[in-house]
Structure formats: structure tokens, C-alpha cells
Amino acid sequence: MSRWRELLDPELEPVLDALPAVDFVDYQRFRAASDAGAAARAREVEPGEIEIADREVGPDGRTASVRLYRPPARPEPRPAVLHLHGGGFVSGSSDASHARNVELSRELGAVVVSVDYRRAPEHPYPAPLDDCETALRWLIAAATDLGVDPGRIALHGVSAGGALAAGLAIRVRGELAPCFQFLSVPITDDRLATASMLRYDDTPIWSRRVGEVSWAHYLGDLAPGSADVPAEAAPGRASIDDLRGLPPAYVAVMELDPLCDEGLSYAAMLAEAGVAVEAHRFPGAFHAAFTAEPSAGMSRRYLAEEIAVLARALGMER
Template sequence: MKPTTNPFHPDLQRAARLLPNVTVTRPVLAVVRFLGRFQRKPRVPVDVAVEVEDVRVPGPAGAPPVRVRTYRPRSVQGPTPALLWIHGGGYIVGQPEQDDVLCLELARELGILVASVDYRLAPEHPFPAPLEDCYAALRWLFSQAGTLGILPERIAIGGASAGGGLTAALAQLAHDREDVRPVFQLLVYPMLDDRTTTRTDIDGTNHRAWNQGSNVFGWRSYLGREPGGAQVPVHAVPARREDLSGLPPAWLGVGTCDLFHDEDLVYARRLEAAGVPCDVVVVPGAFHGFDIITRGARVARDFRGAFTAALRRALFPAPGAAEQAKAG
């Protein structure tokens, strides 16, 4: 009998074996949201190095204010760069609190202001509500840069999973509206293409945390229609955009056992072809959300280190880097 090869990274094999294969449906969504209520602490995290504050900022026209959770290093003097962070959750679940640890780390390690947006969720609030909430938060960062003590020319956007999809869509929306210009987009295993739901060639055996059934439910909820159709609204599905030129430089990371692996790499190649620099990190044997589920694993720490370094390069460019890039 021939030995079988484990498809997962050695650091992730135990977690992959223990993770249940759950497809998100309306009943499952209700349970997940109920349990998520206990994640929102009555008090902000206590961190001697970082001040955490919840603020309400003006929402889109005719919509309620948007809650933004800010993380500010206490020791930093003078204006700093900033990151608008967008949490994941398949467009249907999630809140800024789930990424407290990550946002605290980024603020502390990079010495930047991190602002995590609490956007409205589908299916109750389908497109464009979540994206418009993110845009409202981004506009607030730019308009209040002086008061917040941040550098408007050094504001990046980033997110994971559906948050990565919203990040990519936000970069496109900001480009088209020509009102605010983020300097960089951080795409952590982003949810970019509803057409993946129609693929019949995908073997989901090695997928964890987010499978094809959940993907269909998430996209259907967000779009308010069956995903994978001939047409979708502009800015609803980042991968559907034909012209990607003029967008901010990007970093994209994904694992080989992630449902989004193929769509992510296609998008990265299209960015490069359009003249948009895009650094790509592919983690062999990593499943969706591995850096959160197995936070202490070496492969997870290395992955976070890679995108933290990318943020540092984008927000703290070396002297003459811009001129060298233009010359190259």
C-alpha cells in the first residue's frame, strides 16, 4: 500500500485534521452571529503601548454613522502613517474586535495609527452598503488627518478574506471617484471573484474554514442575487473589473489549500500586467485563515511577518525609493 502525502503544511496538519467542515447556511449564520456577540468586550483591550478607542464617523449619504476602532501607539511623536483595516467574515459576519490582537501588533510594531471599520453586513445590508461604509471610513481618515495626527500621503488599506475583497474594491472605488488616494493595498487571502462559485473542477477535500458551499452563500448574500451571473454591479466584484491600471501597489498572500488560491493568483498577475506592482506570497499547504486559527505556528508568524514587512516598506519608503521605482 502506497503511503499518502499529507497536503497540509507540517505546522498545520493537526489543526486541519481537527477543523470541522461546516457550510454556512442561514441557521449556521444565526448561531455564528449569536456566539460573536460574546466577542465584543465591554471595555477596549488594555495595552500599555497602544491606546484603543471606538469612534463614530459620518456614514454614507442617508446611512447611519460608521463605528471605527482606532489603535494609536502612545509613544509615537508627530504625524504617522495609517492603515485602514477591514475585517473578514465572508461579507456576512465579523466585527473589528476579532482582529484586536493583529491591529494592536501592527500599531505597536510599525508605529502607525490603525483604524478598523465596523461595516454593515449582508444579507441584511448587501452591496453597496459594506463597501460604502469602508469608503466613508477612508474619507474620514483623509479629511481628519491633521486632527488624527496622520500623514494623508501615507494611508494604506488592507484586509483579510472578505475584508481583502473589500480592500480591493475600495482601491478601485477610490481610484474612480478621485477623492482619496490610498498609497498601498494589503490583500490577505482576499475573496475577489464570485465566479469561483460556479467552478465544477474544484476538489474541496483540502479546503478548511471556508468551503464552496459557504462561498455560494456569502456571495449570494452580498450581491443579493445568484453569484456567477453574466453581469454584476460595478465595484461589487473586484476580479470582474477589466482595467486594473492606476491602482495602488499591492501585496497578496494566500495558501495552496485555500479556496481563493486560484482567483487570487489570477488577480495578482492581472495587476502586474496592468503595471501595478504586486508582491505575492504563496504558502504551501496553508488553508484559509491559517494565520488566525494556528496563530502561534511558525508558518503563521512568518506569514504575518511578511505582510508586516510589506506594510513597513510601503508606509516608510527608503529615501529615493520612489525615484528609483520610476527609473526602473
């Protein structure tokens, strides 16, 4: 057993017993409970002046389910954020990130589009990534109607959503041009071979064992760890040439997260490819700890930095 408890930020200790045990083996039971809890929390959010609508969108006959957040109208085009939620490709929804998306729209003055992409294992790769691409293409095509500046659209992905955001940037490189990619505690590599992944098999929220099942569900007929897995599915497999010309990026990782080292490795590869990238390793924190205990000092720093980084990337820095 790893020594992560000795390194844990003391402010995070009180929430450990309340954290759900992630179970992607009995994924239907876990997903149902997760969805119900997220929906209940979403109903408690006061959106204020943020206009919210669930829509089916997409150009060329393809559609994706999205939740659209729009702040009060401005005379000039606004930036936009395409949000891709976490949940290990298996769970998660727009409800789960609803409160934060309201805050992002309000704080940034941005249109936020949260994609309810289809989930594995019923819909393995490439279906979730296809939905994210459909939503991005719709957002660009509908920019004038939405009052959005198509040159200021940031990709924003958390955990599995980080994999999808990074994979989407690779897929549309040279054709579509998001201005930024914000990758928070991203899943990037199905090979599960980094030092942090091998070290942490019993950490909260995410562990190597959870990752094994998650990747098996997402990749479907593709065997995790095999040579057949493409970089757009597992961005950690990308070559330097795959990454050249991608938009600037920010990568946030947590010290006690099995995903820590692969996130840092991906940031280093982006830098080697000439992509402007910033990486921040938050000490003493487990996977997505900022959602489990948002009042902790570490979480407050992360959440403030998230707003600051996106504001700068979107030209909204104050």
C-alpha cells in the same frame, strides 16, 4: 473529496478538530457564536500604550462604525492603516481582529482604523463597501487631528475584507489615493470557477459551498455569476483598464484555500495593468490558517512578512 489532508502542513493538523464549522445558512446562530467568542478574546488583549476608542465617524452626514487604535504621539505625522475584517461578508467584527490590530499599531507606529461595516444579508452590497468608503473619507479628512500623514494610508483587508479593500481601491481610483493595498486571502470572484475553487469543497474555514452562500448573501438582488455584478463588488471581474493607476499591492494566498487561484489571478491582472504587486503563496495552509494556529512556522512567516511589507509601504522600514 479532495486530497488536501495529504498536503497539509503537519503543524496545522492539531487545530483541525477545534475549528468552527462555518455555517452561513443558519447565519444568525453562527454570527452570534462568532461575535461572542471574538468579544471574549478581545477582552483578554493588553493594549499597553495603544489608545483604543470605538467611534461613529464620517463626513457629509454619512457615518460608519470604527475602532480607532493610536500609538503614542510622535512629532511627525504617522502613517495609517484602514483595516477591513474578514467573515465572509456575514460575520466578523473589529473584536475578531482586535489583537492583531493592536500589534499592527504597536509594530508600525501607525494609526489603525478598523471598520465595523454593516454585514450581509441584512445589509448587502453596496452597504458594506459604502461604510468602508465613508471611513476612508473620514480618515483623510481627519488626518491632521489624528496626526496622520494622508499620503501614507494603506488599505488592509482579510478574506471578505480583501474583497472590500480591492473594491474600495477600484471605487475611489482617480479621486482618493491610498498608498497601498494589502490583500490577505482575498475573496475576489463570485463566479467560483477557478481550479482551486472547484477542487476544494471540504477544506477548513472556507469551501466552495460556503462561498456560494456568502456571495448570495453579499450580492443581495444581484445574482452571483450574472453579468450584472460590478467589479467593485467582485474585483476578480475587473478589466485591465479598471485596474490601471491603482496603488501598489501585496496579495497573500494559501495553497489549500479554494480562494488561492483567484487571488493569484487578481495579482496577475494587477501586474498586467502596470500596478506594482507582490504575491506570496503559502504552502500546506488552509484559508486564514495564520489566525487558527499563529504559532505554526507558516503563520510566523506570514505575520512577520505582513509587518515587513506594511512597514516598507508606509515608509517605516527599519
